[in-house]
Amino acid sequence: MKNLKKYQTLIIVIIVLLIIGGAVFFLRQPKMILFYSETCPHCKIVEDYIAANHIKDRYQFRELEVSQDQANAALLAKKASQCGLDPNQGLGVPFFFDGEKCLMGDQEIIDYFKK
Secondary structure, three states, rough: OHHHHHHHHHHHHHHHHHHHHHHHHHHHOOOOOEEEOOOHHHHHHHHHHHHOOHHHHHHHHHEEOOOHHHEEEHHHHHHHHHHOOOHOOOOOOOEEEEOOEOOOOEHHHHHHHHH
């Protein structure tokens, strides 16, 4: 009986630590996402601008390739829907989600980073 209580306490502590660890991981994930395609010339323009202007030193964001990854493409559609865009009307890359707004096209994204 004494060992059972120890195991129950240990299990509860492990569960609490896993929950806290998951919450910390989720909160540390960047909210901003740059969706791109390897074959997209406009994506390359944004990529070059980001590198030349050290944008990653000032902004933290994930970069997700959408032409070869269905999960990333689905996430792009979800973020577009959050911005009131209809994914069925066609979405292009580069596409940037800043956590609230959606930006599509190289110039719109570059203008965002210039501000």
